[in-house]
Amino acid sequence: AQKITQTQPGMFVQEKEAVTLDCTYDTSDPSYGLFWYKQPSSGEMIFLIYQGSYDQQNATEGRYSLNFQKARKSANLVISASQLGDSAMYFCAMRGYFSGGSYIPTFGRGTSLIVHP
């Protein structure tokens, strides 16, 4: 079975500082994909970053980077230079197990990030 664990229910960060949101995963598949999504209070799910299990380098997208440690099965999201607009729920997810012709995604419980001015 696949599992995503986010152990931080809530995080606080000062504006302009960096913050790391933790994510560990468990899977027996050698090939998998890991994602981070941002969900502001409006409810939309915004894709932030993707890391493939065979990617040699850590993924980066602007202020977002993914600290991928395969041996530790961790895929932490690093947000540099936090902005007030970064306040939201953040979900770590895995392109999950294959069933019925599709990959069923697995989501973590989420981390609520609040950026203080």
Add this chain to the structure above:
Amino acid sequence: GAVVSQHPSRVICKSGTSVKIECRSLDFQATTMFWYRQFPKQSLMLMATSNEGSKATYEQGVEKDKFLINHASLTLSTLTVTSAHPEDSSFYICSAMAGEGYTFGSGTRLTVV
């Protein structure tokens, strides 16, 4: 990029009525659509997976007769909440696989009064 359009974004209905939520893939063909329900400050709860032209696969504990899912074409999937009750009030969001990832609709806030 791949876009999923979800409507309505917000709906209020009377107890006992039915509500239909639509998700359309605008610039790609969504063979599979995932339907989620989300309670405040909680994660997404997968309700069902629909594949175009076949019956949806429901997760354990989800009432098939209450949450009717239809995926009649490669660009349209619908979720109908039948005989809605106040406990069905929630945030519903759809998602489709596009490339290596998942793209989401903007969600529907359903309030049953």
